[in-house]
Amino acid sequence: MNKVILFGTQPYDRESFEQLRDAYGFDICYHRSHLNIHNVALAQGADAVCIFVNDTADAETVRALSAQGVKLLALRCAGFNNVDLREAARCGMPVVRVPAYSPHAVAEHAVALLLALNRKIHRAYWRTRDGNFSLHGLLGFDLYGKTAGIVGTGRIARELIRILKGFGMEVLAYDLYPDPEYAAAAGITYVSLDELYHRSDVISLHCPLTDATRYMIGDVAISQMKPGVVLINTGRGQLIHTEALIDGLKEKRIGAAGLDVYEEEAAYFYEDTSDRILDDDVLARLLSFNNVIVTSHQGFFTREALANIAHTTMENLRAFFEGRPLENEVRADAQH
Numbered sequence: 001m002n003k004v005i006l007f008g009t010q011p012y013d014r015e016s017f018e019q020l021r022d023a024y025g026f027d028i029c030y031h032r033s034h035l036n037i038h039n040v041a042l043a044q045g046a047d048a049v050c051i052f053v054n055d056t057a058d059a060e061t062v063r064a065l066s067a068q069g070v071k072l073l074a075l076r077c078a079g080f081n082n083v084d085l086r087e088a089a090r091c092g093m094p095v096v097r098v099p100a101y102s103p104h105a106v107a108e109h110a111v112a113l114l115l116a117l118n119r120k121i122h123r124a125y126w127r128t129r130d131g132n133f134s135l136h137g138l139l140g141f142d143l144y145g146k147t148a149g150i151v152g153t154g155r156i157a158r159e160l161i162r163i164l165k166g167f168g169m170e171v172l173a174y175d176l177y178p179d180p181e182y183a184a185a186a187g188i189t190y191v192s193l194d195e196l197y198h199r200s201d202v203i204s205l206h207c208p209l210t211d212a213t214r215y216m217i218g219d220v221a222i223s224q225m226k227p228g229v230v231l232i233n234t235g236r237g238q239l240i241h242t243e244a245l246i247d248g249l250k251e252k253r254i255g256a257a258g259l260d261v262y263e264e265e266a267a268y269f270y271e272d273t274s275d276r277i278l279d280d281d282v283l284a285r286l287l288s289f290n291n292v293i294v295t296s297h298q299g300f301f302t303r304e305a306l307a308n309i310a311h312t313t314m315e316n317l318r319a320f321f322e323g324r325p326l327e328n329e330v331r332a333d334a335q336h
């Protein structure tokens with residue numbers, strides 16, 4: 001029986017995979033801890049290792065997995081920035097992923113952040129519970145007629161654009177590989193990043209984290225943005241230089257920020273740390289702004305997405321074990 005070891009699992013992951021276990025017949029073992037070089041020994045005996053966004057499959061870890069006889073690395077996510085793909089290729093270890101488990105889930109979460117921040121729902125919720133029915137400080141703006149700047153126009157962005165067009169927003173977009181046919185059909189305009197930063201009232205990030213996009217939102221980008229811009233990041237934390245964002249918020253250039261990802265999230269996200277003192281000063285500062293909402297990488301977290309993640313991962317594993325072509329393989333050159 002083929003053995004698969006899952007790292008970084010939570011009870012809801014187990015539930016969705018357990019529902020499929022009999023249908024696929026793999027020997028599945030779940031670890032709660034995130035994969036990294038220190039616990040890679042836990043993968044001993046596995047034919048395939050399965051990881052999520054906050055596991056670390058850097059070059060050293062990939063080599064250690066391979067040395068232990070692991071033959072396949074299966075990602076339960078779409079992004080693959082946490083994997084050294086070149087090293088995996090050198091070790092002859094294919095890497096597969098779940099390219100689209102629910103673009104709707106992430107796009108809808110981006111909209112949830114935008115609407116909550118703009119109409120101050122997070123503040124109104126606490127106020128009314130405390131008997132404070134004042135509207136002071138809760139003023140928002142109409143999304144209708146405003147301009148949204150979308151960075152990356154892949155699967156998630158296209159769902160978001162559909163929703164934002166429904167609000168009556170004008171949509172500007174930037175993509176390394178623009179798709180003019182899509183732009184014409186969707187009624188959006190591709191522009192340069194500079195123009196997107198200058199003209200957008202709302203900016204949402206949907207490109208992968210690569211060498212080219214790491215810290216793309218830093219001092220320079222923020223200085224070009226419209227004062228009061230709402231910045232939404234459901235992509236990856238390192239797309240934003242957080243200290244620059246904090247400066248932008250303090251200078252009131254950034255009107256609000258909705259962050260489903262954070263560059264140092266691995267130490268906190270998906271865990272209950274409420275009985276500890278938060279020792280990350282940057283995260284603590286972010287959490288102190290009343291115009292910032294941080295969610296812990298939950299964009300994917302819908303019933304439909306969890307079911308799709310488990311199903312596609314099991315199909316990826318089965319295809320590999322049966323020696324069939326790997327439809328969802330990530331090639332080493334995808335990172336550069």
Ligand code: NAI
Nearest residue numbers: 079152153154155156175176177206207208234235299300
């Ligand atoms: P996708 O692969 O369908 O689209 C990515 C788009 O970004 C493509 O159109 C690509 O051409 C473009 N792109 C690549 N390099 C670029 C660059 N340097 N500048 C601008 N655009 C560039 O990916 P999808 O499914 O839409 O996901 C986007 C990102 O969202 C993922 O890479 C992942 O990091 C993140 N994500 C976050 C989740 C969450 O729970 N918050 C869940 C799933 C994905």
